[in-house]
Structure formats: structure tokens, C-alpha cells
Amino acid sequence: MIELDAVSYSYGDDSVVENLSLSVEPGEVVGIIGPSGVGKTTVLRLLALRLRPSAGEVRLDGQSVWDTDERTRLSLRRQVGMVAQEASLFDATVARNVEYGLHVRKEWDERLRDRLAALVSSNGTPEAVHDALDLVELREKLDQPARSLSGGEAQRVSFARAVAYEPSHLLLDEPTSDLDPRNTGLIEDAIRDARARGIGVVVATHDMHQAERIADRVAVLLGDGFTEVGPTERVFESPTDERTRRFIDGELVY
Template sequence: MSDAALPLARDMAPPARPAAILPLAVRDLGLRFGRTTVLEGVNFDLQPAGCTMVMGPNGAGKSLLLKLLHGLIAPTSGTIDWRGQGAPDVTARQALVFQKPVLLRRSVAANVDFVLKVRGKDRTRGTALLEHVGLAHKADQPARLLSGGEAQRLALARALAADPEVLFLDEPTASLDPASVLAIEEIVRDASTRGVRIVFVTHDMGQARRMADDILFLSGGGIAEHSRAADFFPKPQSQAARDYLNGRLVV
């Protein structure tokens, strides 16, 4: 099956739960490495539903922000308040997909089964998850033989196997062909309709226009703007965002 042909298994997973760890409140968040400040004074809120696209120039701190929210690194200052939930509980209710998929040296099916086993989920869901991302016909194939688009779809199947309430995506479609991009977007869009909260880093303005409910725009190590996508693209409020949308480099 090609990357362009993506079956969506509507009975793939149990009905979405209410998002117990949302809303999110980030206050005065900062991150320093030695004497270098990479994020400072970051403030924003996320409500339980929707797709937030995180945008900004290279080096603005987008990937680091996702790692902070997911608990992979600790902030130097400020707070990340997931509705009062502690970090261990929060991490178990989230999933993160990187730009370059991190897959086990096992079969396609075994990659998904590993997550189901570790997270204590129903292991019979493995086949349905692979059908959902269009990889059921490659279940017994080594994951290392997948194409770039297929590997990223497997990474998404593994993330969805954890039954997350929040799904972080760090440029998951960078360097992929258009058919693979659209296939991945459809998987993410379907997850969003099921109630999974999406936080998606992208440089692709077309993708952001297609997917976003709101835009979180980073520049200079802080939040330059956080607004509805319907407002951001036609009338950005910050000079940094206007420069970015007009193709001028901002730092």
C-alpha cells in the first residue's frame, strides 16, 4: 500500500476519555544551559480540545518547549501546571513523536506490541492500530526496512497505542513527500477528532493553515504571539510574526 492510501479504522480504539490533565497553564517558564538562556518568561494556556501549531524560526526553542511540557527536561524557572497533576502521572498520559522516528530493531508489529505491553494496554489492539496507519500488510517486516513516511506512520501508531490525552509532534513531516505528509496529517486529524489534544511543531505554513486551531509563535526565546489561526495568518499582531510570514528571518 502506498503512503497515499490510508485506511482509517474507526473502531481502532476505545472512545476518547475526557482529558483529565487539561487545561494546561504555563507561567514564567524559563530554561537555561549554563549562562545561555534559551527560553524565558513563557506564558500560555491550552484548553482540552484542539490542535495547537507551534511555529517560529530555527533556534526559537520550539523543540525544547515540547520536551519541557513532556517532562523530558526540567525548567530552570517557572511552572507547568497540568491541572494539578504530578509529572509522572502526566507523562504517562502523553506521547511524543520526533522528526526522526525512534523505532525498535524488531518487526513493525513488535514495535506496536512493545508499547501496548509496557503501558498495560489491550495487546489485541495492535492489528487495528497498524490498519489505522496503513501498515497492516507490513506487520512482519523489520521496521528498519520501512520508508521514511512509513516509519513515521509507525511512530504515530506507537504513540496512539499509549492512548494519550496529549500528543506532541515535533516536525513529524519534515523532509517527507506530499503524499506522506497528507497521510500523517489525516492520522493526526483523526486523533484530534477522537479527543486527543494535539501540540504540533511545524515550519510548513500550508500545513499550519490546514491543521491549526491556534498558533503559538515563538521568537527570541519567548512567546511573541498566541492567537487563533483564523486571526494569526491574515492579521498577526507581533512584528516578529509578520516578518516570519513575509519570509524575513527573525531570531
């Protein structure tokens, strides 16, 4: 489990988020919903162990991350995958892009070393890369230059790269904001598959309909904190906080 416990974060004197508490279990999808600019990406970066909180604790499997030494923190950070809103791919083949996460992690994880050794093609591509590309229906693009892909395909490759090394948690920042319906559907199906594999998934989105489709629980981020965290159906149909209700009904303008 990954957990934020009364976490706050500030840029200099400017508070971005305050007193956030959220846990993400293996095999569940949590949606973070809220208007643009409210701090959803900051929450993801805190969960990804890329930002040190100004207050509170971030724990991974019960271990307080920021109380550990730098080497341990790096090992913990490498258990978490993150996909940015805009795909950022290397000038290489699709296969090499997906393989990257495996290579940077292989020295600390014996399981990943074994997976890298399990070559299944003449060009030496690890089986894990094939599995990840199958997940996003892009195996036929294996040897294609990544820079030649469409925007939707590039985002699917970014997703494949993040799941190839089987992270404990996967964090997605507006993963389908600029995608057509087909690519959106493929990404959402891949999220459901990741959940079925036991990966805890957090999706930050301003698309409330997407959160309703794929999330087991939602956390509503308004102002600088969560107004509500709970099961998706309950939050959308019977919110307990008036601010949540007004936001869902489109009455709360930011």
C-alpha cells in the same frame, strides 16, 4: 489540559526560552511555528515533562507536575506521547514496535491492561496495535521488520506507537519535514483523527502552510519567547505583533 505557566528554561547560563505561557485543550491542535533553532523542541520537551523548567510551572489537568514525587511524575509523563523528527524504531516487527508503549504503561493503567488482553489475531497482537496501524494505513505491514520500511513508513509507525495507548496529549516535532507529499498527507490526516478522538495535539513546525492546514491555534516562537498565541486564521491574517507579521511575510531573517 496541559499548561505552561510563565515557564523559562536555560542550559547552564544560556537562556533558551523565557516566560512561556501556553495551554493545550483536549481535542485541539496547536501549532508552534518559528525558524529552525529557536527552541521549538525545547518547548515540546517541557510539555512532555522531560525537562524541568528553570522557572514557572507545568500543569497537567490542573496538577503542578514538578511539585509531585517522582512516581507521580512518571505516571503523568506516561499520559503524554511524543514523536521525534526522525523515526527511531527497534529491530523488531512493526507490530512489536507499536506495542511497546502499551507494555511499558500496562502496570499503572488498568484500561491498558484490558486492551492488552483483547487479542484479535493468532500471533497475539493487541487490538490497539491494529487500530493504530489502521490510522496510518500500515496494517498490512504488521509482521514486516521495521528496519525494512521507507522513511515515511517509519515515521507513520512512530506516530502509531505514540497513539496506540491513547495519550491525553500528543507532541510532534517536525513530523513531516523529510517526507514526500503522500506520507505528509497521511500524517496530517492522522493528526486530525487524533484530534477527533479527543487527544490534544501540539505540532512544532517551521512549515507555516502546514500549521495553517491543521492547527486550530498557533503559537509563534521568535527569539526566546512567544510573540503571539491565537486562532490560526487570525494570527496569519491579522497578527497583533509586528515581529509576527514580519516573520510570516518573510521579512524577519534568523
